[in-house]
Amino acid sequence: MVGERGLVEKKVYIETYGCQMNEHDSERMLRVLEGSFYLETKEPQEADLILINTCSVREKPEHKVYSALGRYKRVKEERGAIIGVAGCVAQQEGLRLLDRVPYLDMVIGTHAISILPDLLRKVESTGKRVCETGFDEKGTYLKTIFPTDSLPKVKSFVTIMQGCDHFCSYCVVPFVRGREKSRPSAEILDEIRHLAERGVKEVCLLGQNVNGYGRGLDQEIGFPELLSRINEIEGIERIRFTTSHPKDLSNALIKAFSDLSKLCEHIHLPFQSGSDRILERMHRGYSIVSYLERIERLRAFRPEMAVTADVIVGFPGEEEEDFNQTLNLIRKVQFDDLFSFKYSTRKGTAAAQLDDQVEEKIKQQRLVVLQEIQREITLRKNLAVEGRTEEVLVEGISKQSDQDMTGRTRTNKSVNFQGDLQLVGKVVPVRITKGFAHSLRGERLLNAS
Ligand code: SAM
Ligand code: SF4
Numbered sequence: 113m114v115g116e117r118g119l120v121e122k123k124v125y126i127e128t129y130g131c132q133m134n135e136h137d138s139e140r141m142l143r144v145l146e147g148s149f150y151l152e153t154k155e156p157q158e159a160d161l162i163l164i165n166t167c168s169v170r171e172k173p174e175h176k177v178y179s180a181l182g183r184y185k186r187v188k189e190e191r192g193a194i195i196g197v198a199g200c201v202a203q204q205e206g207l208r209l210l211d212r213v214p215y216l217d218m219v220i221g222t223h224a225i226s227i228l229p230d231l232l233r234k235v236e237s238t239g240k241r242v243c244e245t246g247f248d249e250k251g252t253y254l255k256t257i258f259p260t261d262s263l264p265k266v267k268s269f270v271t272i273m274q275g276c277d278h279f280c281s282y283c284v285v286p287f288v289r290g291r292e293k294s295r296p297s298a299e300i301l302d303e304i305r306h307l308a309e310r311g312v313k314e315v316c317l318l319g320q321n322v323n324g325y326g327r328g329l330d331q332e333i334g335f336p337e338l339l340s341r342i343n344e345i346e347g348i349e350r351i352r353f354t355t356s357h358p359k360d361l362s363n364a365l366i367k368a369f370s371d372l373s374k375l376c377e378h379i380h381l382p383f384q385s386g387s388d389r390i391l392e393r394m395h396r397g398y399s400i401v402s403y404l405e406r407i408e409r410l411r412a413f414r415p416e417m418a419v420t421a422d423v424i425v426g427f428p429g430e431e432e433e434d435f436n437q438t439l440n441l442i443r444k445v446q447f448d449d450l451f452s453f454k455y456s457t458r459k460g461t462a463a464a465q466l467d468d469q470v471e472e473k474i475k476q477q478r479l480v481v482l483q484e485i486q487r488e489i490t491l492r493k494n495l496a497v498e499g500r501t502e503e504v505l506v507e508g509i510s511k512q513s514d515q516d517m518t519g520r521t522r523t524n525k526s527v528n529f530q531g532d533l534q535l536v537g538k539v540v541p542v543r544i545t546k547g548f549a550h551s552l553r554g555e556r557l558l559n560a561s
Pocket of ligand 1: 131169170282283284285320321355356357382384422423424453454455456457458
């Protein structure tokens with residue numbers, strides 16, 4: 113098809129599994145592919161290129177990948193579409209994927225996104241199949257891929273570092289994403305300025321442990337200083353980041369929450385378990401007392417600070433007593449929300465060697481108990497916001513009703529209220545009228561100054 117630019121344009125369909133980081137990687141793939149005149153389609157049947165971007169951190173996606181590949185085989189037969197697998201499964205399986213799936217054209221490892229156009233060109237021009245799963249030690253794969261005008265947004269993710277050196281005993285990230293590598297701050301700041309010029313109001317800095325930012329880079333600034341420089345960028349109104357490791361949460365970072373006006377008062381600080389014994393087996397490097405101290409300090413600087421976290425139930429050797437300690441921690445901290453997971457064995461990790469695995473039935477029971485306790489806490493917290501006026505950054509039309517707009521408070525709570533499309537990208541005052549388990553309802557204040 114000949115596009116507006118007079119160039120032959122093709123269509124790419126990307127199926128994404130997993131976390132925010134993977135969603136952002138899919139967005140990066142779209143950006144690099146635009147340079148090769150591939151535009152996104154939401155319909156796999158009309159795609160010239162189909163990419164399956166996989167994540168294996170919490171789920172075992174292999175089965176899902178093979179069944180997706182089975183579905184798209186027809187598109188290959190009918191349209192000659194090129195098919196690729198990216199992300200964790202591509203990284204782990206590499207050539208095995210090409211061996212098992214004869215109609216698969218590309219295996220794109222976690223460090224290969226920036227060279228995707230080269231790989232694609234090779235397939236298009238030679239018909240040969242490609243597999244790129246090397247780790248790029250220089251970090252060129254992290255280079256900025258500037259967004260084009262076709263992707264205007266209110267908020268955007270910005271990767272500031274990749275990989276991880278922590279090797280928590282349950283986690284596959286260091287194996288599939290490689291070692292920790294920070295991007296130079298000058299590049300990050302350039303990217304954010306570019307986003308601000310295109311109307312982006314909120315940036316969320318991404319990395320496995322953003323508070324370790326700068327480690328291993330000579331003469332690089334630390335994370336609090338990076339935040340402070342982003343705070344100066346005109347046009348950016350809100351800054352968020354995820355994820356922080358409790359071990360690396362410095363006093364300087366805690367203080368940044370009170371010094372930097374654009375830094376939103378929300379932190380995602382995974383604790384994983386409320387039992388010191390289990391934390392030690394997880395190789396997490398902190399104790400529950402020190403975790404609680406950090407929460408206390410954060411709340412001393414910003415009493416309204418929202419705190420969310422990740423927690424795992426059923427880690428090998430977790431006894432009823434350990435699980436009760438996890439519940440105690442949840443009751444004590446009163447998290448705004450929790451992402452809770454059943455432990456799932458990952459090949460190659462240290463915990464996979466432990467022989468005291470917890471029965472699936474017990475893991476499931478514990479998850480249900482924990483989620484019910486958290487559901488009540490989240491609801492109570494959302495009810496407590498009723499009557500308050502919150503600054504809401506408007507993101508777009510609500511999924512619940514097309515008469516409503518949706519946005520988020522600085523504390524990252526989702527708010528729906530009556531409004532119109534002209535509000536998108538603006539921060540407006542909204543009086544909260546109702547708190548629900550997963551969102552808030554409010555009324556926009558028209559006369560607020
Ligand atoms: N780097 C972050 C940290 O240290 O908190 C978290 C990154 S990890 C990609 C996201 C979450 O997935 C973890 O916090 C953990 O709760 C969960 N997770 C990782 N491996 C898991 C496993 N094998 N089983 C269950 N949950 C897992
Ligand atoms: Fe995984 Fe631990 Fe690294 Fe987080 S810190 S990515 S949980 S190894």
